[in-house]
Amino acid sequence: MSATLGVLDRALYALFARKADRSRHDADRKRYRASRLTVSFDVFLARVYGASWLAFAAGGALAATAVALLFPPESLGPVVEPSPFTPSLTAAVVVGLPTGVVAKHATVRLGGHYLGWRARSRRSDIAGTLPGAVRYLSVLASGTTDERELLSRVADRPAAYGETAAAFQDVLNTAELTGSVDRGLRVVARDTPSRELLAPFLLKLREHAAQGPDAVAQYLELESRMLANSRERTRERAAGFLELVAELFIVLLVLPALLVIVATVLSVLAPGLGRTVATPVGTATVRELLVYGSGGFVLVVGALAAYIVESMRPRGFAWSGHRRSSGLGVLANATRNPADAAVVLALPALAVGAALWEGGFRPANVALLAYVAFTVPVGLVAARRARIDDAKDREIQDFVHAVSGHVSLGRPFGEAVERVARDVDAGPLNPDVRDLAFNLGVATRGEDVRAAALDRFVERVDTQLAAQTVGLVSGALDAGSDADAAFEALQAEVGRLYHEKRALRSRLLVYVAVGWTTAVLVVGITVAVNLSVLDSFAQLSSVSNAASAGGLAIDPDAVDLERDRYRFYLVTQATMLSCGWFAGAASRGRYDALLHSGLLVAFAYAVFAGVGML
Secondary structure (H helix, E strand, C coil), X not given: CCCCCCHHHHHHHHHHHHHHHCHHHHHHHHHHXXXXXXXXXXHHHHHHHHHHHHHHHHHHHHHHHHHHHHCCHHHXXXXXXXXXXXXXXXXXXXXXXXXXXHHHHHHHHHHHHHHHHHHHHHHHHHHHHHHHXXXXXXXXXXXXXXXXXXXXXXXXXXXXXXXXXXHHHHHHHHHHHHCCHHHHHHHHHHHCCCCCCHHHHXXXXXXXXXXCHHHHHHHHHHHHHHHHHHHHHHHHHHHHHHHHHHHHHHHHHHHHHHHHHHHHHHCCCCHHHHCEEEECCEEEEHHHHHHHHHHHHHHHHHHHHHHHHXXXXXXXXXXXXXXXXXXXXXXXXXXXXXHHHHHHHHHHHHHHHHHHHHCCCCHHHXXXXXXXXXXXXXXXXXXXXXXXXXHHHHHHHHHHHHHHHHHHCCCCHHHHHHHHHHHCCCHHHHHHHHHHHHHHHCCCCCHHHHHHHHHHHHHHHCCHHHHHHHHHHHHHHHCCCCHHHHHHHHHHHHHHHHHHHHHHHHHXXXXXXXXXXXXXXXXXXXXXXXXXXXXXXXHHHHCHHHCCHHHCCCCCCCCCHHHHHHHHHHHHHHHHHHHHHHHHHHHCCHHHHHHHHHHHHHHHHHHHHHCCCC
């Protein structure tokens, strides 16, 4: 172990490795087996204990420093008088030592929670990828039922099958060490965090493998259908949860804006809202804290809602997976790849912000308009790329059906692709199909060339539908599966995935409408209140000396039109950001969140400027 660990890890291991044998870490050891870390449990725990002592030192030092800064020595004398040390030192020890101990124990507990978080993340990923992996195994079973061969085909495709592929690789690694696939299946079934799905599947696969090839094929086919039904029920539950999220989102975003309006109106009659209070960053009135607190709350709600919508989207249906190019490719692909566009457009957006600052714009507007200058172009590039990807996905269906028709007539795969490339118009997919036909035409040196040609095709198309489907037929043919059976399964898979993508898109468009409707509603309410109500209360507060009838007290400085309109504007813009994040996350993901939030910020700025409120 010392040969593979760094100097720091070796030192921590020597100091703390013995703690791994304590009974208090039995639960952590179980979580560790489910988390699939790349280091041993002893090394991980040694790192945690090393970090805990750093937390002890940092927590104690911070607490002692805070005592020294906040309490002068003379004020501590009566409290620590019996101590032979100076009051400051005694207070630092009394406060710093317990704080350091708490920080140390909290760090150790946090290490255990980290293992649990990794295990839950793996369990969620397995739930999303296991149905697709089992369908793939079902197709492969028409050519081979060898357990090692089946598992290795899935393990070789981690991009498509995620943690399921990783679990299958663990089975193969254990089988390599023990010489028994049966042993590997039992060990991974014991350690996997997916106790409800993957563990039963591996144990049943082991039982059916002992009964013969026909039993394996029949089991995989049956399990494929059962997992598909289970995933559909999970999606229905997720859809119901998203409806609840959308309802809460509307309430939680509209209420802060209404609260700020009510507080501004009531400040005329309630002078206490103008009372000054001390804060860590200076003094502020109660109304200021209410306004800016509402804006911060709105941003948090929007970010959380966007995260929930994004995380609830099924694996394989996130539209923001394009990798950033390298080198000069970033500039060349900036108009086609949103990840590259984000890099290229960052500097121009900063330049826009600098120009606005020099032009005398308020800091908030400088930040907001620079945000618009960055997010809208990046979002438009992402929208353009999404339209191209959608067109390619539509054509993939036709391409697969055309190739399947030729293969069913007995033609080899390469010849079938060549005929389709020559006779069928695949729209935006034409260059990729012609490239595939050319590469398959030189596939005379074995199956590796065919697999490489299909991998290049998937890379050129660069859509998730292509990655999820084309590799299926490649692996099935390489495994010796019947060509007709493989392409029949491929047609069904392509049709199913494309239908699911369209259905999900239609369902989530409702939440896009919710985000935009909420944003427009908030803008309308704030503008209407400013134009019709705020002026009236400003006039009322200006005649406060004459408004003593009935003992009614009115603060003459409660309403300042310019100040209060600007505060309304800030809360409204926070709402625009939140609504845009939510709508964009529901639409296609993070890049659409940038586009929608940028457009809504620009919309609110135009409305407020157009009515003369800026």
